[in-house]
Amino acid sequence: MEGAASAEKRSVEDFRVRVHGGPHPLRAGSEGGATTFGRDDDAGWAPRPPDDANASRRIVAHFDVDAxxxxVEELRDPRLRGRPMAVTQKFLIVTANYAARSAGLxxxxxxxxxxxxxxxxxxxxxxxxxxxRACAKKVRAALERFGTCEKLGLDECWVDLTAEVDRRIAAGGPASDPPLVGHRHSSEHVVESDNAHRPMDIRAVDPERTNASDGVHHPVPPRCEDGADPDANPDVSDPxxxxxxxxxxxxxxxxxxxxxxATGLRMSAGIxxxxxLAKxxxxxxxxxxxxxxxxxxxxxxxxxxPVRALPGVGHGAERTLVHRGVRTAADLRRVTRSEVCEWLGPRVxxxxHDAAWGVDREEVAPKPAPNFVTCEDSFRSCTTWSSVDAVLAVIAPxxxxxxxxxxxxxxxRTVGAGALIPAGRAARTLTVKWRDVGPGGKGTGWSRSSxxxxxxxxxxxxxxxxxxxxxxxxxAATRVLRSELTRGFDLRALNVGAGNFEPKAVTLNKRPGVEAGCVSGSSGIDVGTGRAAPHGSAFAAMNARRDYDRGGGRMSKTEERALSERERGLGGGVFGGGLNGGGGGESSDVFAEPLRDQDEDEEDGDSFYADLADVQRSSAMPSIGRVQSLVPRKRGAEQASLLSFFKGPSKR
DNA sequence: TGGGGTCCT
DNA sequence: AGGACCC
Incomplete structure (x- = not known):
């Protein structure tokens, strides 16, 4: 690869002088307005960490549902469409539609x-x-037909398109060499962030944006000669x-x-x-x-x-890095890998350090079933045991x-993938978390206890x-709290969680991710659990913070939503049109082999290059053939009846 | 300053 | 159990 270990030595001293003494690399001015990130100021001094051997073949897409x-709310209530609208949680805007964003939200x-x-x-x-959650499920069902899918939060996921790309290229024909659709990012584009607090939300400033009404801009890249290093000039591309x-x-x-x-939802994507990089x-x-x-x-x-824009750099890491004068990815490229590992720990x-070079060796890997589910409510005040009980009456159901x-x-998942009996997901652990600003609590800060x-x-x-x-x-939750909250309390939030689920299902054909052998008791096959019946009085203030010390609460969030919909004159029902077309997509890939096992031995900055050969070997042989085709696998009649047996008559 | 999650220490 | 990270 690039070798160049020679340049590494001088980096440390020179770097400190240059970065501390030199001009602030980020933010050439501008308070409050859009921040434009400058161009790359030059190549780094420390060596680029090598990519894995697969890097040029793998094609990954990142999908992100817009707002x-x-x-989702616009789909549920068409009256909201086209108007400025925002979704709130307590007194915060969590997302706003584009009409509202243009007003500055x-x-x-x-x-x-x-x-x-x-x-x-x-x-x-x-x-x-x-x-x-329901919408997100349909989105993923639609995406899974195109490759292995890894979810991140509710509205984002990666899909590994490598196998499908291979298939199309092998098949030949027009689909094997299509024109580019969408934008091609080139080094002509400048990138900016319009929110000083969220430098990770970046967008491109198209140099020809003035007349970019068709939303398409993709200059034809020049070609490089055979055998030339495709990275040598960024705009000269390997065909x-x-x-x-x-x-x-x-x-x-x-x-x-x-x-x-399938859903009516619009999304953006990166390839x-x-x-x-896709993200x-x-x-x-x-x-x-x-x-x-x-x-x-x-x-x-x-x-x-700015370093904050790199995945893995949160508040803490940003502070650490900026304190040492490292503000941008370019700064990171000028320090050695072992230094960064010293500052942030080997893992992060x-x-x-990889991210600063655009290197990421992670495979797209489906997330297994969650380890925890939790429910939470926050409020202005909660100082008495009776209000604690009122909170629990809301979140326990x-x-x-x-x-x-x-x-x-x-x-x-399990029956669909061939299990004989679904083991059930009986939770073995109950966790209670709270934020206490009272005399016994952690005082200020936002820290929680659990x-x-x-x-x-x-x-x-x-x-x-x-x-x-x-x-x-x-x-049970009250018992825990009674033994913890012994010195008086003033809670701002309470969270109950269920986790540590019992072992997984028995399968016909044993595949990784599903352990054989154990089906344990307690998980009744029974069905028909209804939600708690509505109880308590009408509850108006949609956006008010509940105050349990003054009798707020008493209605589960689901019921609360139904009520607020009734008040808006909606059916109160589930979704209108658009959301039911999702059919198909019975993921056959949920149990796709969690390939790899990139050995996770403690490798710090220095041993890294020595270990690379192993990394390449283990990731060089993956993915092709894991995704069978774009046609969802049919489920056998036996399994279908098993499914309906275990799930029982559909509620809702 | 929300209501979820993950993983590491 | 708590902290850091992600959305």
């Missing part, structure tokens, strides 16, 4: 400020995530790589169409050779558009970015509903009355 919660802004900026804005409470990216872009466009016809570029031409990143442009895109250090959802997902106990068996028992289950949950 997800807002779009931003993510995580207070509702007060939002209303000041845009008095006509419609605010919709998004504290109950149920509808968003084979460019072609694979173009095929990937075509697939991504189809995938976005598929999601849109690149690895997960990190970085997916937002460059948001909304409803996609961006492809040629291999050679990666370093140019990344280096002017490696990841961040919600947690049970989540646990049951998890059970159903597990049935679908404690856990054994999950009462009654809570797992789907065969009994929902109220008895909720009571068991509340009782």
């Amino acid at each position: 997800f919660y807002s779009q 931003k993510k995580l802004m207070s509702t007060t400020k939002a209303k000041a900026l845009c008095p006509e804005v419609a605010l919709v409470s998004g504290e109950d995530l149920t509808p968003y 084979a790589r460019e072609r694979r990216l173009r095929v990937g872009a075509a697939i991504a466009a189809e995938a976005r169409d598929a999601v849109r016809s 690149a050779h690895n997960k990190m 970085l570029v997916s937002g460059l031409h948001k909304p409803d558009d996609q961006t492809t990143l040629p291999a050679g442009v990666a370093a140019k895109l990344v280096s002017p970015l 250090g490696r990841k961040v 919600d947690l049970l509903a989540r646990m049951d959802e998890e059970y159903e997902d597990e049935v679908e 404690a856990s106990t054994t999950m009462p068996t009654l809570a797992n028992d789907r065969s009994i009355d929902a109220k008895r289950r909720a009571d068991a949950l509340r009782e």
Whole structure:
């Protein structure tokens, strides 16, 4: 590869002088307005960490639903479309549609400020995530037909398009060499962030934006001669790589169409050779558009970015790095890998150092079933045991509903993948978390405390009355809190969680991810758990923070949402049109081999290069053939009846 | 300053 | 159990 260990030595001293003494690399001026990140100032001194051997072949897309919660709410209530609208949780804007954004609303802004900026804005409470979870499931079902899918949060996922790209190229014909669809990021583009607090949200400033009404800008890249290093000049591209990216872009466009016809949701996408770069570029031409990143442009895109924009760098790491004068990815490229590992720890250090060079060796790997489900509410005040009980009366039924959802997902996953009996997802642990600003609490800060106990068996028992289950949950949670909150309290938030689920299902054909052997008791096959019946008085203030000391609460979030919909004159029902077309997509890939095992031995900065050969070997042989085809696998009649047996008659 | 999650220490 | 990270 690039070798060049010679240049590494002088880096440390020179770097400190240069960065500390020199001009601030980021933010050439501008308070409050858009921040434009400067161009790459030059090549680094420390060596580029090598990519794995697969890097040029792999094609990864990152998909991101635009203003997800807002779009979902617009689907549910068409009256909201075209008007400025935002989704709130308590008194925060969590997302705003584009009409509201153009009035200046931003993510995580207070509702007060939002209303000041845009008095006509419609605010919709998004504290109950149920509808968003349901939509997210359909989105993933549509995307999974195009390759292995890895979810990140509710509204984002990566899809490994490599196998489908290979298939199309092998098949020949027009689809094997399509024109580029969407944007191609070139080194002519400048990147900016319009929110000083969120430097990771970046977008491209198109040099020809003045007349970019068609939303397409893709200059034909010059070709490089045979055998030339495709990274030597970022805008001179290797034809084979460019072609694979173009095929990937075509697939991504189809995938976005598929999601849109299945759900009505619009999304943006980024197409690149690895997960990190795909994610970085997916937002460059948001909304409803996609961006492809040629291999050679990666370093140019990344280096002017503030370190905070690199995945893996949060508040803590940013502070540490900035304290040492490292503000941008380009700065990171001038220090050695071992230094970064010293500052941030080996794990984060490696990841961040790689990211600064646009290197990411992670495979797209489906997320296994969640280890925890939790429900939370926050409020202005909660100082008495009776108000604690009022909070628990709200969130305990919600947690049970989540646990049951998890059970159903597990049935679908395990029976759908060939299990004889779904083991159930009975939770063994109950965790309670809280934020206490009272005398016994942690005082200021936002830190939370937590404690856990054994999950009462009654809570797992789907065969009994929902109220008895909720009571068991509340009782156990209260016992934990009583033993922790001994010196008086003033809670701002309370969270209950269920986790440490019992072992997984028995399968016919044993595949990794599903352990054989064990089906344990307690998980009744029973069905028909209803949600807690509505109880308590009408509850108005949609966006008010509940104050349990003054009698707020008493209604689960699901019920609360239904009520607020009734008040808005909606059916109160589930989704209108558009959301039911999702059929198909019975993921056959949920249990796709979690390939690899990139040995995770302690490798710090220095041993890194020595170990690289192993990394290359283990990741050089993957993915092709894991995704069988675009046709969802049929489920046998036997399995279908098993499924309906375990799931029982559909509720809702 | 929300309501979720993950992983590491 | 708590902290850091992600959305």
